[in-house]
Amino acid sequence: MVRGNSYELNGLETTMNWTSTDSLTKSQVKYRSGSSRVLVFLVVLFALTTVALAVVVAVTVLKVKDKETPVPVATQPPAPVESSTIIAEPEVCLTEGCVMAAARVRGAMDTEVNPCDDFFNFACGTWIQKHVIPEDKSSFGTFTQLRDDVDIIVK
Numbered sequence: 001m002v003r004g005n006s007y008e009l010n011g012l013e014t015t016m017n018w019t020s021t022d023s024l025t026k027s028q029v030k031y032r033s034g035s036s037r038v039l040v041f042l043v044v045l046f047a048l049t050t051v052a053l054a055v056v057v058a059v060t061v062l063k064v065k066d067k068e069t070p071v072p073v074a075t076q077p078p079a080p081v082e083s084s085t086i087i088a089e090p091e092v093c094l095t096e097g098c099v100m101a102a103a104r105v106r107g108a109m110d111t112e113v114n115p116c117d118d119f120f121n122f123a124c125g126t127w128i129q130k131h132v133i134p135e136d137k138s139s140f141g142t143f144t145q146l147r148d149d150v151d152i153i154v155k
Helices: 026-068 096-108 119-130 142-154
Strands: 003-009 012-019
Touching: 096 119
Parallel strands: none
Antiparallel strands: 003 012
């Protein structure tokens, strides 16, 4: 076994005793740094798992509490409506602006299409048939048309 080594430092002779079994080889240093990396990875993984578990538990508890919250129930039945009582119709806007807006919406609809089969064509079919995207524009819609109409009025 190899023992010791002496040297002089600032006029003092120092002997350093060590054996070859006390020294660390490069592979042992790499192994230890690798094992410490694994340990750090495991600690981080544990922390993330703990946070994720805490979130899942919190969400589950909140859902259970929401289900346990009683829904308010009417303690008395609603008062019966007398047959002589007339229920008022909701007010309908009949101003010029409202009538024009309703006419535009109605004019865009294709009432020949069943809305249960194809709601998009029911709601917009006539407008799509009447309006083609101009060559100078990449898109065209009701807002583009409205802006063009306003530009004409303002000029």
